[in-house]
Amino acid sequence: xxxxxxxxxxxxxxxxxxxxxxxxxxxxxxxxxxxxxxxxxxxxxxxxxxxxxxxxxxxxxxxxxxxxxxxxxxxxxxxxxxxxxxxxxxxxxxxxxxxxxxxxxxxxxxxxxxxxxxxxxxxxxxxxxxxxxxxxxxxxxxxxxxxxxxxxxxxxxxxxxxxxxxxxxxxxxxxxxxxxxxxxxxxxxxxxxxxxxxxxxxxxxxxxxxxxxxxxxxxxxxxxxxxxxxxxxxxxxxxxxxxxxxxxxxxxxxxxxxxxxxxxxxxxxxxxxxxxxxxxxxxxxxxxxxxxxxxxxxxxxxxxxxxxxx
Amino acid sequence: xxxxxxxxxxxxxxxxxxxxxxxxxxxxxxxxxxxxxxxxxxxxxxxxxxxxxxxxxxxxxxxxxxxxxxxxxxxxxxxxxxxxxxxxxxxxxxxxxxxxxxxxxxxxxxxxxxxxxxxxxxxxxxxxxxxxxxxxxxxxxxxxxxxxxxxxxxxxxxxxxxxxxxxxxxxxxxxxxxxxxxxxxxxxxxxxxxxxxxxxxxxxxxxxxxxxxxxxxxxxxx
Numbered sequence: 001x002x003x004x005x006x007x008x009x010x011x012x013x014x015x016x017x018x019x020x021x022x023x024x025x026x027x028x029x030x031x032x033x034x035x036x037x038x039x040x041x042x043x044x045x046x047x048x049x050x051x052x053x054x055x056x057x058x059x060x061x062x063x064x065x066x067x068x069x070x071x072x073x074x075x076x077x078x079x080x081x082x083x084x085x086x087x088x089x090x091x092x093x094x095x096x097x098x099x100x101x102x103x104x105x106x107x108x109x110x111x112x113x114x115x116x117x118x119x120x121x122x123x124x125x126x127x128x129x130x131x132x133x134x135x136x137x138x139x140x141x142x143x144x145x146x147x148x149x150x151x152x153x154x155x156x157x158x159x160x161x162x163x164x165x166x167x168x169x170x171x172x173x174x175x176x177x178x179x180x181x182x183x184x185x186x187x188x189x190x191x192x193x194x195x196x197x198x199x200x201x202x203x204x205x206x207x208x209x210x211x212x213x214x215x216x217x218x219x220x221x222x223x224x225x226x227x228x229x230x231x232x233x234x235x236x237x238x239x240x241x242x243x244x245x246x247x248x249x250x251x252x253x254x255x256x257x258x259x260x261x262x263x264x265x266x267x268x269x270x271x272x273x274x275x276x277x278x279x280x281x282x283x284x285x286x287x288x289x290x291x292x293x294x295x296x297x298x299x300x301x302x303x304x305x306x307x308x309x310x
Numbered sequence: 311x312x313x314x315x316x317x318x319x320x321x322x323x324x325x326x327x328x329x330x331x332x333x334x335x336x337x338x339x340x341x342x343x344x345x346x347x348x349x350x351x352x353x354x355x356x357x358x359x360x361x362x363x364x365x366x367x368x369x370x371x372x373x374x375x376x377x378x379x380x381x382x383x384x385x386x387x388x389x390x391x392x393x394x395x396x397x398x399x400x401x402x403x404x405x406x407x408x409x410x411x412x413x414x415x416x417x418x419x420x421x422x423x424x425x426x427x428x429x430x431x432x433x434x435x436x437x438x439x440x441x442x443x444x445x446x447x448x449x450x451x452x453x454x455x456x457x458x459x460x461x462x463x464x465x466x467x468x469x470x471x472x473x474x475x476x477x478x479x480x481x482x483x484x485x486x487x488x489x490x491x492x493x494x495x496x497x498x499x500x501x502x503x504x505x506x507x508x509x510x511x512x513x514x515x516x517x518x519x520x521x522x523x524x525x526x527x528x529x530x531x532x
Contacts, residue, residue, distance in 0.1 A: 084464075085464070089511070111464050111466060111471045111472075112464075113473070113480070114463050114464065114473070114480055114481050116463075116481050117480075125463075125464065127464045127465045127466070128514065129511050129512075130464070130465075130466045130467050130468050130469070130509075131466075131468075131471070132468040132508060133467070133468065133509075133510070133511045136508070136510075136511070137511070148511060164472065166472040169470070169472050169473070169474055169475070170470075170474050170475055170476055170477060170487075170490065171470075171474075171477075171490060171493055173493075174470075174493055174505060177502075177505050177506050180506060181468060181505075181506050181508060184506070184508060185468075185508055193472060240472070240473040240474075240475050240480040241472045241473055241474070241475060241480075
């Protein structure tokens with residue numbers, strides 16, 4: 001067991017050479033745990049782990065850690081997303097220990113959307129550490145068994161550590177150096193931004209392969225099915241760092257409105273199948289935003305079901 | 311320099327309306343350069359207040375004075391002999407000047423006439439932009455001379471974040487992504503290899519986080 005750093009199923013699946021599958025679950029804007037549980041149960045048998053977002057788009061929601069605990073108690077493996085926007089190093093380290101105390105075995109380190117996008121635009125942000133430094137922090141706690149302050153941790157957290165990468169953000173020439181930097185900080189898996197521009201993504205991962213980076217980390221390709229041509233246009237024009245080629249929009253626009261959602265699923269499945277054969281891709285992170293019920297269909301049709309026995 | 315901007319006139323009127331003898335006190339330093347609180351702005355504010363209160367049928371004394379600096383004992387002493395002629399002082403200095411004057415004249419109400427915005431530069435006519443946040447531990451040697459602490463909305467030290475688009479920040483289309491600027495300059499310096507050096511977790515104890523900051527220099531003390 002010594003080759004594993006955590007009790008993570010995701011870690012075992014990836015290290016066994018299987019294509020890993022994760023999905024995402026956004027906590028509710030209220031205190032009803034049933035909403036989280038319902039989403040989790042919809043996808044439970046089709047994924048290896050479920051990311052739980054941390055106040056995404058800076059909208060105040062149930063805490064990621066609390067929602068992770070609800071999933072964990074149902075036997076669903078969470079990936080705790082943590083942004084550096086809202087907590088300083090005291091709170092981050094404290095929550096990491098809290099997560100580990102519930103055997104939450106995965107974490108994704110992010111900087112988080114700026115608070116001006118959310119419901120607390122007049123609030124402060126923290127950014128005591130940045131996302132790469134958060135990766136370093138978890139690795140330091142786990143591998144050195146120490147807090148950032150230098151004191152020993154009695155029972156260090158066993159957490160498999162991930163980071164995000166956006167192959168499409170600007171400037172493009174630092175996309176690979178930036179990935180290399182995250183890996184140097186200790187990112188053991190990477191979940192990417194939603195991929196629609198397949199050519200650009202393939203160019204990015206080819207460069208990652210050439211530099212040997214895919215030998216050092218597991219890259220999970222981010223997939224979000226489009227529900228409509230309206231969503232595709234919104235993603236193209238309004239969401240920072242998103243690259244939606246016109247051919248995707250044209251293809252969705254080419255079918256009648258009530259069939260656009262199905263066409264969006266078809267595109268997603270085709271992309272997963274194509275990338276399953278692409279060197280350097282270790283798995284898929286399927287983010288079906290408020291559309292979790294479609295994840296099983298996508299996973300099954302992509303040939304990723306049943307999930308391997310580990 | 312310190313960049314300030316004029317407070318809305320309605321706010322100043324609200325602050326001074328209950329006083330009869332008011333001194334508008336300008337400063338000849340930063341706020342003069344950024345055209346928020348120098349002699350010219352003192353004249354304009356005093357005139358506007360006089361007209362306003364005259365129209366209201368209220369008789370008030372509104373005098374003007376501009377000091378060389380308000381963050382210096384020597385210059386603030388210049389008003390000691392006349393300060394009792396007033397019920398309140400509206401200072402158009404930055405927050406430092408307002409406080410220094412308040413500390414010196416304990417019983418005199420001191421009201422700010424400007425909002426102190428940042429440490430910045432005059433980028434263009436009518437445009438002042440932030441350059442420094444006085445974090446107390448300068449990182450510029452490692453960031454191509456461009457500051458991510460003051461100029462990144464998330465003060466990301468290993469940037470850019472995923473929100474950088476076409477060289478602009480995710481928070482506003484007219485805000486430069488500072489990491490784009492850093493990368494452009496690293497390229498110009500032929501130092502792109504430096505990009506992959508990881509900036510470690512920063513010691514913020516020299517920043518606001520460490521409490522009010524002081525600089526003590528024994529060698530220049532009298």
